[in-house]
Structures are given as C-alpha cells and as structure tokens.
Amino acid sequence: xxxxxxxxxxxxxxxxxxxxxxxxxxxxxxxxxxxxxxxxxxxxxxxxxxxxxxxxxxxxxxxxxxxxxxxxxxxxxxxxxxxxxxxxxxxxxxxxxxxxxxxxxxxxxxxxxxxxxxxxxxxxxxxxxxxxxxxxxxxxxxxxxxxxxxxxxxxxxxxxxxxxxxxxxxxxxxxxxxxxxxxxxxxxxxxxxxxxxxxxxxxxxxxxxxxxxxxxxxxxxxxxxxxx
Amino acid sequence: xxxxxxxxxxxxxxxxxxxxxxxxxxxxxxxxxxxxxxxxxxxxxxxxxxxxxxxxxxxxxxxxxxxxxxxxxxxxxxxxxxxxxxxxxxxxxxxxxxxxxxxxxxxxxxxxxxxxxxxxxxxxxxxxxxxxxxxxxxxxxxxxxxxxxxxxxxxxxxxxxxxxxxxxxxxxxxxxxxxxxxxxxxxxxxxxxxxxxxxxxxxxxxxxxxxxxxxxxxxxxxxxxxxx
Numbered sequence: 001x002x003x004x005x006x007x008x009x010x011x012x013x014x015x016x017x018x019x020x021x022x023x024x025x026x027x028x029x030x031x032x033x034x035x036x037x038x039x040x041x042x043x044x045x046x047x048x049x050x051x052x053x054x055x056x057x058x059x060x061x062x063x064x065x066x067x068x069x070x071x072x073x074x075x076x077x078x079x080x081x082x083x084x085x086x087x088x089x090x091x092x093x094x095x096x097x098x099x100x101x102x103x104x105x106x107x108x109x110x111x112x113x114x115x116x117x118x119x120x121x122x123x124x125x126x127x128x129x130x131x132x133x134x135x136x137x138x139x140x141x142x143x144x145x146x147x148x149x150x151x152x153x154x155x156x157x158x159x160x161x162x163x164x165x166x167x168x169x170x171x172x173x174x175x176x177x178x179x180x181x182x183x184x185x186x187x188x189x190x191x192x193x194x195x196x197x198x199x200x201x202x203x204x205x206x207x208x209x210x211x212x213x214x215x216x217x218x219x220x221x222x223x224x225x226x227x228x
Numbered sequence: 229x230x231x232x233x234x235x236x237x238x239x240x241x242x243x244x245x246x247x248x249x250x251x252x253x254x255x256x257x258x259x260x261x262x263x264x265x266x267x268x269x270x271x272x273x274x275x276x277x278x279x280x281x282x283x284x285x286x287x288x289x290x291x292x293x294x295x296x297x298x299x300x301x302x303x304x305x306x307x308x309x310x311x312x313x314x315x316x317x318x319x320x321x322x323x324x325x326x327x328x329x330x331x332x333x334x335x336x337x338x339x340x341x342x343x344x345x346x347x348x349x350x351x352x353x354x355x356x357x358x359x360x361x362x363x364x365x366x367x368x369x370x371x372x373x374x375x376x377x378x379x380x381x382x383x384x385x386x387x388x389x390x391x392x393x394x395x396x397x398x399x400x401x402x403x404x405x406x407x408x409x410x411x412x413x414x415x416x417x418x419x420x421x422x423x424x425x426x427x428x429x430x431x432x433x434x435x436x437x438x439x440x441x442x443x444x445x446x447x448x449x450x451x452x453x454x455x456x
Contacts, residue, residue: 044271044280046287047446052272052280059274063453210454218275225291226438 030054034191038198039213042190049181051190058217064190065181066206067197073174073207074200075136076116077167085117085170087132094130094142095123102150103128109153112162116169120146137177145176171207258282262419266426267441270418277409279418286445292418293409294434295425301402301435302428303364304344305395313345313398315360322358322370323351330378331356337381340390344397348374365405373404399435 034041039062040055051062079085098106103126106113110120117134130142137145152172156165179185179193197203197212206212222228262269267290268283279290307313326334334341335350345362358370365373380400384393407413407421425431425440434440450456 043274044282046271046280046282050449052274054272054274061449061452066453211452214452221274221278221289224289224439224442225294 031191034194037195039194042187042194045185045190048184051185051193053190053194055215058215058219058221060213060215062194062197062213063181063206063211064179064183064185064193066208066210067203067212068193069174069178070203070206070212071193071196071200072136072177073171074202076134076170076174079136080116080166080170084115086135087114087117087119088135089132090130090142093121095127096130096143096146097127098146098150100126105153106146106150112166113149113169116166116173118145118149118173134173134177137173140176145173148172148176174207259419262422265423267422270415270422273413273418276412279413279421281418281422283443286443286447286449288441288443290422290425290441291409291434291439292407292411292413292421294436294438295431295440296421297402297406298431298434298440299421299424299428300364300405301399302430304362304398304402307364308344308394308398312343314363315342315345315347316363317360318358318370321349323355324358324371324374325355326374326378328354333381334374334378340394341377341397344394344401346373346377346401362401362405365401368404373401376400376404402435 030041030043035054035056038055039060040053042051042053043059044052045064046052046061049064051064053060053062076085103122106120106128107122113120114132117132117136118130119132120128120130123129128146130146133140133142133145149169149172152169156168160168179189185193204212219228258269258271263282263284266283267288268281270279270281271287272280273292274280274289277292279292281288281290304313331350331354334348334356338348341348342360345360345364346358347360348356348358351357356374358374361368361370361373377397377400380397384396388396407417413421432440447456
C-alpha cells in the first residue's frame with residue numbers, strides 16, 4: 001500500500017530517514033562558529049528578499065538589498081576619504097545619449113565625479129562616454145548610473161557643502177552596486193554579507209534610515225506560541 | 229591577494245558564483261507547488277525546534293513538537309472512533325516494574341487500554357508486561373508510556389465521562405509518538421508534516437490549546453523594516 005503522507009505512515013516514518021539520499025537537503029547543521037556571531041548563520045532566503053539567520057538566542061531577518069546597499073555606500077565613503085574611490089576602466093567606453101542640457105550638466109561635474117570613480121567625457125553635443133566606473137560597484141549599467149546621478153544632481157541643486165553632495169551621489173551609486181531584491185543568494189553569499197555587516201559601522205540602517213535587519217529572540221518566538 | 233569577505237571582494241563577488249560546487253547549498257528554489265499550499269514550503273529548521281516555511285505571501289513558523297503531537301492525537305482519536313486504535317505487538321514483551329498499587333490500578337484499566345492499542349498483563353505482584361503499543365506512536369519507551377498513563381489516571385480519578393477520560397489518555401500517549409523538540413528534521417519530513425497539518429482538523433492548536441504555527445505576512449515583514 002502506498003503511504004500517503006504521515007496519516008498512513010505514522011511516527012515511524014520520522015525514524016526511518018537514515019538511508020543516504022542523493023537529494024540536496026537543506027537540513028545541514030548551521031555552522032557553529034557563525035551561530036556565535038552577532039548576526040548568526042544564514043539558514044534560508046525568504047521571498048528572494050530576506051535572509052533568515054539563526055543566532056545563539058533567536059533568529060534575525062535581513063533585508064538583503066538595503067543591507068548590501070549600505071555596505072557598498074560605506075565602502076565608497078571609506079575609499080573617498082582615504083584614497084579617492086577606486087575606478088575600474090571599462091573595456092569599451094560606454095556611450096550614453098542624453099539631452100544636450102543633461103550632458104553639459106554632467107560634464108560640469110566631471111572633476112568631482114572622477115574623484116568618485118566615474119570618468120565621463122563629452123561625446124558630441126548630446127552624449128557622454130563613460131570610461132571608468134567605481135570598482136566597488138562591480139559591473140554596472142553605466143547609462144542607468146549616469147541618469148541616476150543626473151537625478152541626484154538635479155535634486156541637490158548647488159546647495160549644501162561639497163562633501164555632503166558627494167556623499168549623496170555616492171549613496172545613489174551604492175544602489176547600483178547592491179544585490180537586488182529578488183536575486184537568489186547562496187549560503188556563502190548570505191554568510192559573507194552577514195559577516196561584513198558585523199564589521200561595518202552603521203550597517204544596521206539602510207541609506208534611507210530604515211533598519212537593515214530585525215531580530216526575533218527565542219523568548220519572542222515562545223511568546224508567539226503562547227509559551228510565556 | 230586573499231579576498232576577505234565583501235570588503236575586499238566587492239559586488240563582483242556576488243556575480244561570480246556560477247561555478248559548480250560540491251557543497252550542499254540551502255539555496256535551492258522552494259518547491260512551487262508547496263509554496264501555493266496554506267502552510268507553504270519548508271525552508272529551514274530554527275534551533276531544531278521551529279520549522280520555517282515560505283508561503284505565497286509571507287512565512288510561517290511551526291512548533292514541530294506541538295504540531296506533531298496534535299497530529300498523532302487526532303490520528304489516535306480517528307482510529308478509536310472508527311475501528312479501535314491499531315496495536316502493534318512488541319517483539320519481546322517489555323516488563324515494567326511498578327509499585328503494587330500502581331500495577332493493580334493499571335490492570336484495572338486493562339480493558340480500556342487495550343481499546344487504545346496498549347495491551348498490559350500482570351507480571352507478578354509489582355510489575356506488568358506490555359505486549360502491544362499503539363502503532364501510530366512508532367517505537368516508544370513502553371515503561372515511560374505506562375508511567376505517564378498512570379499519572380494521567382491519577383489526575384483524572386474516576387470523574388468525567390469514559391470517552392473524555394480515554395481522550396485524555398490518548399492525548400498523553402500522543403506525546404510519546406511525536407517528533408521531539410531538538411530533533412533535526414529533513415526537508416522531506418518538514419514538508420510531510422506541513423502537508424498533514426493542512427489535512428488534519430484542529431491541527432492549528434496543540435493538545436494544550438496553544439498555537440502550533442504562527443504567520444508572518446510579507447506586509448508584516450515590510451512593516452518591521454519600516455517600509456509601510
């Protein structure tokens with residue numbers, strides 16, 4: 001008789017899983033060293049958006065995009081303060097078509113942008129050539145990055161200290177270098193993200209001031225189940 | 229240079245995980261059919277106590293012991309109502325040493341206990357021989373089961389309807405057939421538990437009236453992250 005779920009194959013079924021299986025099992029024990037870290041060991045990714053990690057005394061949920069965006073931003077700020085943002089040359093410069101006004105406005109800031117790892121040159125009246133992008137962003141869509149920076153420049157106007165304005169541009173840039181919501185991450189990637197969060201100041205808040213992770217303690221969980 | 233975490237190997241590191249790996253990765257896509265079920269697809273076990281499942285619009289956390297205890301209890305009640313609880317003979321009867329009073333009290337109920345799948349016989353003045361146990365419990369510690377039932381009988385006295393008293397004993401029995409807290413479960417076991425919960429009436433509450441699972445919707449999660 002074919003057992004259908006637990007109803008027909010009773011508790012004994014829970015004792016009989018000793019046989020080796022070729023299937024990938026997500027029931028591996030979490031890494032003990034990671035469990036002892038503040039943000040714990042990654043156990044699952046939920047809705048391709050949240051990293052669920054087990055800590056010594058509960059679990060945490062990380063907003064993967066918000067957290068990574070903050071890490072990239074902090075990395076860019078650190079580089080800017082220390083050595084200038086490391087740029088990475090594109091193999092082939094990317095030509096971005098813009099309005100003449102936008103192209104001119106962007107080139108007005110070419111000097112500052114170069115300090116931020118973004119090298120742009122004029123390319124005819126309504127286009128720019130992007131030659132270098134910030135290395136910390138990895139591969140990016142240069143056209144989307146340039147348009148986003150133009151938005152940021154337009155929002156800022158010329159008010160505020162230069163430093164502040166540069167930080168605002170870095171914050172916009174960071175979004176382009178971040179793990180997107182909706183991207184599946186491996187256990188190694190998730191754990192690497194958790195470990196870097198632990199070592200990065202201000203990583204508990206995203207660039208827009210929202211929390212990048214929340215904690216659910218074992219005592220909170222027990223309360224949910226009416227145990228306390 | 230050896231990359232240390234994300235700080236040295238920036239966003240590019242998140243694009244480079246295409247190489248095949250021999251390691252077990254808990255990042256397999258959840259089963260789509262299970263995601264559409266009310267209790268979703270098991271994704272992780274937390275603190276060897278809680279099953280975390282992803283549903284179409286959020287996640288749920290299941291108290292594995294409480295949930296399974298209820299399932300076993302409902303299975304035993306169903307059997308009792310339909311055919312009497314199915315018993316399973318022990319290969320070798322188990323002799324349980326008791327006080328003379330306890331042995332006598334247990335044997336007073338031998339008829340009812342037999343209907344519940346538990347066959348006991350006298351074995352000298354201060355002991356009983358357990359010959360059969362309820363099949364739904366799987367392998368159990370007969371001595372612990374017998375002592376727990378004696379506790380239950382002592383608590384009940386002779387008050388209450390027979391049916392009620394039998395149910396109370398079944399509820400005690402169910403605990404013995406349940407997945408313990410602290411036991412690691414495979415993905416298949418967790419999903420089988422979720423599927424049986426969906427098909428079992430009253431599986432949302434444990435035998436003591438506490439919830440067996442709680443839900444955290446995507447909208448709740450977004451609120452936690454200040455997104456709403």
